[in-house]
Amino acid sequence: MSTNAELATIFAEMAGILELTGANRFRVNAHDRVARVLEALPDDVAELADDPARLTAIDGIGEGSAKKIIEYVETGRIGEHDELRREVPAGLLDVLKVPGLGPKTVRALWEKGGVVDIATLRAKLESGELESIPRMGKKTLENIRDNLAYADQAGRRLRLGAALPIAENIVEHLQRLEGVTRLEYAGSLRRGRETIGDIDILACTDDPAALTDAFTGMGHVDRVIASGETKSSVRLADGVQVDLRIVDPDAFGAALLYFTGSKEHNVVLRERSIKRGMRLNEYGLFPDEGADGRDDDRPPQKRGISPVASRREEEIYRALDLPYIPPELREDRGEFDHDLPELVEVDDIRAELHAHTTASDGTMSIDELAEEARARGLHTIAVTDHSRSSVQANGLSDDRLREHIDAVRDANTRIEGITLLAGSEVDILADGRLDYGDDLLAELDVVVASPHSSLRQDRKKATARLLRAIRHPLVHILGHPTGRMINSRPGLDPDISRLVDAAVEHETALEINANPARLDLRDTHVRAAVDAGALLAINTDAHSPAHFDFLRYGVLTARRGWLPADRCLNTWSSRTLHAWLKRSR
């Protein structure tokens, strides 16, 4: 685990313990925020730690946290963390992760019921001992019992590539109902995050009861968690939670903004509203007329106050003196005080520079690959099969690659309407050497260099390895640079700042691999690359026709990294792209 990830875990744990011991909730939030900030930080925090000012310059990290970070980097421990851990049983933090159990309840279970971990919670639920605790009715205990099954996967988030199709299916299913006039998914899914905690859907309808019934009655609903007039919540058979919120059409923009988040983005919007003498909630942006009548603390929409803006997100941003901020940028990572780029879109993509055929581990022949790419409107498709060291993927020997190059060139003369490029996804060996000799690489139109093995190298080795590939004069693109697999393999943890600086210097593009299991580079890395001025490529790494559909996940990730279209090779005209590829030949 990287230092950033280790520290993020520690700060999150401190926040959990502070919650359980009843600390000031703002102090809890502050720790949580530090954890989130560290997780998203592209730079190695250990390298920033020699100067406290560089740490406190990061939003959310103050003097106190900076001291703790430095203490950890120097000694490997944080004294306050050790002290906090002595205050509560370690297993209690797992209990806190059970859905529906918050700090107050867990504390009561611990102090009054002797619960110290999941195992004692289970045992005491069985024996009925917990029924004497205040506010522990039959129904509450039943819910805890039910939710326990999900404790293990509570921290587990669904990959974007799994969540998006589920949400689209539900939207399509409910859209057919009579009276439904609008239906859209919101939340982290709309922001295009690489993993999704739950799916949020917003609806406008003339018949709320019918929509609620249809929603809670869907075939794959395992359990109805809540079902009210405007909000219902279900858990699907595969464990995903889906929330449906029914809103007034006149307030749809406000609701969409509110439920798209992120929480951090929303907090800034609300603070900004207050500074301008207004209040923002999910019903609209309202003039704040509550100051004189102090006894009326009802929300503005219940006092008959008309909103300044509510129908469309654009109107609300405008009323707050902001440009429209695309959902992917709503993370409070500078979107309020920087000029926003013209972000790349799916329709801008005109070339695929990383795809496989039956020559290695793909399912398409060269001709089938070309046909699929042409059908999708691309002007260029690069054939980049695996190299000889990728034995498990049937990587090509030198001789097989030479034959393959000829076959691709032949297909290129036969097939109209698209340019086929002969390329390779060449392995970056553990020491940074490439899997083919320079003479062979020089014959290729496109070289994508990717790490496939030795993915547990330490940071120093990984950085040196990838730097060597970036600096290689025959390499065009660094493919899935970290080799991570979301939710299953952390991959390499190189020094991203050094990689992007080298990529700029040597004009090597960095790949955003669009496979939803990879999304590598990840959003924060893309941002670091964009800020440094590097070129990016968005590639699907297609092994079958359906994989071309991965493109949208790559584009979402690119947009989250603030990538403008003109900095993405795949958007260039055929002439510009081919000239760029030939520059080192």
Add this chain to the structure above:
DNA sequence: GCCGTTTTCGGCCCGACTGTTTTCAGTCG
């Protein structure tokens, strides 16, 4: 604990739903 275009002190976002309650606390997003 963090932060500052009214602030280095005094704030820190807002509402729905559930369950156990006779008016609200806790959780969630």
